[in-house]
Amino acid sequence: MRYKNLPAHRIILLTVFIIVAVLGVLVIITPAAIFPDASWGFQVLRSMELGGPFNVLTKPSQANIALNTSEFISWWSPGQYLVPYFFKTLFGVNTGHAAALTTMFCQLIGLIGFYKFFKKAGFSRFISALSLLVIICQQAFLTPYIFYIGGETLLFAFAGWFLYGCLIFNKPDWKLILFILFSGWIGFICKSSFIWIYFAGLLFLWVQLSAGNRSAKAWLFKGFRIGIPALISVVAIYWLYFSKGQNPASRSNGIDLSWKVFSFPIASPILAGFSADDLVNGFIFHNDDAVLSAGWAAAVLILLAILSIVLVCKIITKVPDKNYRHIIIIFYGVSLLFFGSAFLRRLDISYEARHFRIIGLLITPGVLYLFSQYKMVYRAFLGVFVAVIGCFSVVFYYTGSHGLHQYTAYGTSGVGQQFIDQESLNYVKQLDDKYRNATFVFFSPDLGLEIKHNRIITLDALNSDINIDFNQYIHKGHAGPLYIIMPVYYVGIRASVILKSFPGYKGFSLKEMSDNYVLYFATEAR
Known part of the structure; x- marks a missing residue:
């Protein structure tokens, strides 16, 4: 029998699958620690398991701790604890192992979704598969195996499929209406910040469905076909969730006109797409000691903003698929407006590249395609750069994993206690x-x-x-x-x-x- 060599893209996909599968098994064996946001979500789940109502945190009253007070928690979306609760109920495991199962499945589902989206966006199987390899080299991908981060992991699982859905509908029929209606709810359950991604996706759908029509009436009619189910979805979210408590957009803390307000969102393609923010332990927000001084951080961030604009312009002029070009333009533009206005009003949103991860994921195949058109020396440079990112990410994972084994306490919840x-x-x-x-x-x-x-x-x-x-x-x-x-x-x-x-x-x-x-x-x- 003659054996044929596997195509390059299948070798890459197999490699990615093996790596992610191994990471999934390891996080189940040794559950991750947990980020504060997700911890509050699990406190809500704890209150519910003790007999409290849905999404309500019950705690001792400050006026008299002999009594309890209740608060509907709308600051974070409920998916970060509801999905682990599903695994707790299904398999009878503790919170730590339920969070580990959530991470394992979400990472795999997310990679499959983005692979299908990349192919649908006009990229070859090789570029699409190579994009997944670049994605798993990022620290953002490895973080959930050390710290359960809740909504961002769920959003990664859903975002690729949502983008894929935005590409497959070419007429405003009942299937599109159901997609718009339910994707809004599912995405919000994953993470509340999905709202801006939802808006960008709907804007792309409107442009896609209306392209070729010069009549304003036709554009308006198509807009209504998209806008009505979207409005129903958003109104339901507000009525059932946001209206019942505080959220990051509840209050403004004044106006901020500093350099970071504008440069950070503009630099997001490089900050999020190539781990630049992670490599320096945050240009503005630091989980540990700052690598760069404030002055150097400002200078480098402004430079990265300029380079990001150049990179995005190169991608939209070189990549042949018009739908992908439109998605890049729309999502990048909407992210600038959304986060720029949020930072300008000093809302409770931190200056972290993780908020812009969807931009980094979107540009990955575009960057690979762009460099594939250049000489070998440029392709080699990109390969070395990604390898360096991968090395830093491996060090991060090894250090974190070592900490989980050696310095982290584990109790009845199964969550790693730092x-x-x-x-x-x-x-x-x-x-x-x-x-x-x-x-x-x-x-x-x-x-x-x-x-x-x-x-x-x-x-x-x-x-x-x-x-x-x-x-x-x-x-x-x-x-x-x-x-x-x-x-x-x-x-x-x-x-x-x-x-x-x-x-x-x-x-x-x-x-x-x-x-x-x-x-x-x-x-x-x-």
């Missing part, structure tokens, strides 16, 4: 198993997920300068034993501030649970 050690977590679990009328106080929203039988209060962590609004911390009244878990370096002024936040208690005692964490506890009412 802000407590195993010895202290074990002691907290003993207290939770012993009492049914206690209140636990933490300074990270993920730690509350370990409490199964008692109530929890989550306070913001204190900086060394203790520049806080005391009204956000004070909790009056008395309700059984109170346990406050804090890092050992809080002992002193910070601990005093926290203890004063519970004026209904007296006679606090201190217990060292480990070398790194302490417990303040009290039972007597003042």
Whole structure:
């Protein structure tokens, strides 16, 4: 029997599948830690599992901790905890493993969706497959295997399929109406920021369906066919969700006319498409120590903004498929308007490239096609650059994975706990198993997920300068034993501030649970 060599694109796809499958198995074996946004989502799920209503966070009242208060959480979309809850119910696993299964399936589904979109957008199988390889080299792709990030992982799973759907409809029939209606709801459940992607996709559909018509009436008619189901979808989202609580667009904090407001969105193709923001640990928003000074960050970011404009212009002039060109123009333009206005109004949206990831994903095949038209030296440069990105991403994954194995505590939730050690977590679990009328106080929203039988209060962590609004911390009244878990370096002024936040208690005692964490506890009412 004669064996034929596999085509290059199949070899790449097989390689990508094996890598992603292995990463999926590893994250199930050792579940990831969790980002704060997703932690709050799981706190909502915890309240629901304890008998609370849908999407409502139940917690002790600040006016009297003997009573509860409830808040409808509309700041984040519900998919980040509903999808893991599906896996919890289906397989009977804990939260950590349910989040791991969510990550594994979403990453695979997302890659398949983008591969189909890239091919439908006119790219060859080889360019489409190579684009997936570039995508998995990004730190943004590996992050969910170290930290469960909720909505962004779900959005990655859905976005490629949504873009694919925007390309396959060429007439305003009932199928298009259902696609518009349900894609709005599904995308929002994945992540609330899908709204701007939804608008950009609908704008593309309008242009695609109306192309060739010179009559304004025809354009208007097609717009109504798209706009009516879109309006129904958005109104339902607002009525059932946004109107019931606060969200990042609820309030403006003034006007900001600084350089970053405009340069950051403009630079998004390179920031998000080639991990530039991750490589320097954030130009503006830093999860750790800043690599660049403020001055250098500004200069480099402005340069990247200029290069991004040049890159996008080159792509839309060289790539032959008109639909892909229109998508790039529309999505890039809408992102500039959406995020530019949000940053201008100082809404609660951080300057992180992850918010622009869809732009980075969209331009990937365009960049590969563009460089494929140039001389070998330019293609080699791009290959080396992607390899460097891949090396940094591997180091990030290795460091994070090592931390999960060596320094992360695991309790009953199965979530990797970054802000407590195993010895202290074990002691907290003993207290939770012993009492049914206690209140636990933490300074990270993920730690509350370990409490199964008692109530929890989550306070913001204190900086060394203790520049806080005391009204956000004070909790009056008395309700059984109170346990406050804090890092050992809080002992002193910070601990005093926290203890004063519970004026209904007296006679606090201190217990060292480990070398790194302490417990303040009290039972007597003042």
